[in-house]
Amino acid sequence: MNYPSKLIEDAVVEISKLPSIGKKTAMRLVLHLLKQDPDVSIALAESLVNLRTKIRYCTECHHISDRAICSICEDDKRNQHTICVVEDTPDVIAIENTLQYNGLYHVLGGLIAPLDGISPSDLNIQTLIKRVSQGNVKEIIFALSATMESDTTAFYITKKLQDFDVKISTIARGIPVGSELEYTDEITLGRSILARVKYQ
Amino acid sequence: MNYPSKLIEDAVVEISKLPSIGKKTAMRLVLHLLKQDPDVSIALAESLVNLRTKIRYCTECHHISDRAICSICEDDKRNQHTICVVEDTPDVIAIENTLQYNGLYHVLGGLIAPLDGISPSDLNIQTLIKRVSQGNVKEIIFALSATMESDTTAFYITKKLQDFDVKISTIARGIPVGSELEYTDEITLGRSILARVKYQ
Numbered sequence: 206m207n208y209p210s211k212l213i214e215d216a217v218v219e220i221s222k223l224p225s226i227g228k229k230t231a232m233r234l235v236l237h238l239l240k241q242d243p244d245v246s247i248a249l250a251e252s253l254v255n256l257r258t259k260i261r262y263c264t265e266c267h268h269i270s271d272r273a274i275c276s277i278c279e280d281d282k283r284n285q286h287t288i289c290v291v292e293d294t295p296d297v298i299a300i301e302n303t304l305q306y307n308g309l310y311h312v313l314g315g316l317i318a319p320l321d322g323i324s325p326s327d328l329n330i331q332t333l334i335k336r337v338s339q340g341n342v343k344e345i346i347f348a349l350s351a352t353m354e355s356d357t358t359a360f361y362i363t364k365k366l367q368d369f370d371v372k373i374s375t376i377a378r379g380i381p382v383g384s385e386l387e388y389t390d391e392i393t394l395g396r397s398i399l400a401r402v403k404y405q
Numbered sequence: 406m407n408y409p410s411k412l413i414e415d416a417v418v419e420i421s422k423l424p425s426i427g428k429k430t431a432m433r434l435v436l437h438l439l440k441q442d443p444d445v446s447i448a449l450a451e452s453l454v455n456l457r458t459k460i461r462y463c464t465e466c467h468h469i470s471d472r473a474i475c476s477i478c479e480d481d482k483r484n485q486h487t488i489c490v491v492e493d494t495p496d497v498i499a500i501e502n503t504l505q506y507n508g509l510y511h512v513l514g515g516l517i518a519p520l521d522g523i524s525p526s527d528l529n530i531q532t533l534i535k536r537v538s539q540g541n542v543k544e545i546i547f548a549l550s551a552t553m554e555s556d557t558t559a560f561y562i563t564k565k566l567q568d569f570d571v572k573i574s575t576i577a578r579g580i581p582v583g584s585e586l587e588y589t590d591e592i593t594l595g596r597s598i599l600a601r602v603k604y605q
Contacts, residue, residue: 207498207501207502208498209468209469209470209475209476209494209497209498210460210469210470210471211471212452212455212456212459212460212471213456213460213469215452215455215456216452216453216455216456218452219448219449219452219453220449220452222445222449223434223437223438223449224433224434224437225430230425232495232498233424233495234423234424235456236493236494236495237423237424238423238453238456238457239456239457239460239469239494243457243458245422245457246453246454246456246457246458247453247454247457247458248419249419249420249422249423249450249453250449250450250451250453250454251450252412252415252416252418252419252420253416253419253438253446253447253449253450253453254446254447254450255412255415255416256412256413256415256416256435256438256439256446257438257439257443257445257446257447258443258446258447259412260410260412260413260439268409269409269410269413269439270409270410271410271411271412275409276409293436294409294436294439295432295433295436297409298407298408298409298432301407302407
């Protein structure tokens with residue numbers, strides 16, 4: 206693509222580094238910003254710099270936080286005996302949006318993936334074990350995606366926690382609400398039969 | 406949506422002001438940036454601020470430029486007698502990418518639209534008339550979208566230029582390359598018959 210200005214080229218290149226945004230979309234966004242008041246671009250730029258330079262992570266659960274301890278860990282009204290283990294921050298947000306869970310979280314910051322060079326020491330597993338070892342935790346719930354890496358990670362953590370008196374569970378796999386039986390893949394359908402629950 | 410941090414909320418709000426980016430996509434971009442090196446966000450922010458504060462427009466044709474006169478107007482090898490009149494900057498880029506046009510441009514910066522409060526004085530029409538009045542221009546080509554506003558604008562400019570010895574043309578309307586006759590709308594098909602050209 207021919208760029209009429211070096212400034213435009215720079216902006217297009219930077220914007221198109223974002224996931225799912227190509228050069229054409231980036232160009233469209235650039236031309237949009239050029240039509241707006243300069244304050245719009247400046248506010249956007251400032252929010253991005255602040256986001257990346259001022260953000261902090263909760264020292265307890267590793268969730269994103271404005272302070273040393275996040276609002277979830279700080280909340281006395283939440284169940285302090287249950288920890289939901291998730292892969293990353295978006296998972297906490299997704300579970301919070303369900304309004305069905307009232308315990309604490311622990312963000313691993315990834316999954317064990319030897320092929321990608323991610324070993325247990327790269328994840329927040331040691332801090333999870335420390336939290337459990339303090340004796341206040343009664344249940345660990347794995348809320349991980351249904352992948353090989355998730356299974357490996359859950360298995361590794363379970364092994365590490367076997368000496369503690371803590372119940373370990375995982376979120377239910379089954380047929381999503383609203384989806385049709387005949388189009389469900391066999392593994393999910395098979396698991397949902399094996400893991401059937403009492404009716405009413 | 407619940408945001409774990411005010412910094413995230415600010416960034417999501419600013420990003421979702423961009424066209425075709427909603428809050429969910431903005432959140433995904435924010436979480437992506439958080440996983441990257443801080444330099445990525447800072448470079449993006451700087452490119453946006455530079456884009457909006459340092460950009461200049463060519464004093465001749467009003468196209469985006471790094472200098473007072475843009476690289477197209479400055480190029481001696483281009484046909485100095487033909488001016489292609491377009492609505493906005495992206496149109497110049499689109500026509501340049503065809504590699505079929507070797508003249509100059511004039512960016513109107515919009516179209517006459519009384520309902521939206523855009524009158525001829527809001528557009529770069531006076532400077533176009535001045536360029537034509539200097540006597541060097543032999544042809545004006547309207548390369549505008551096929552809309553009511555475009556027709557109004559082209560008609561207004563033609564009236565203004567009637568005292569000058571300048572040929573006025575408009576880009577061909579017809580059936581796009583690769584599209585099928587039976588699915589073409591009647592107006593386009595009708596026009597393409599009226600504006601038929603000699604075969605070979």
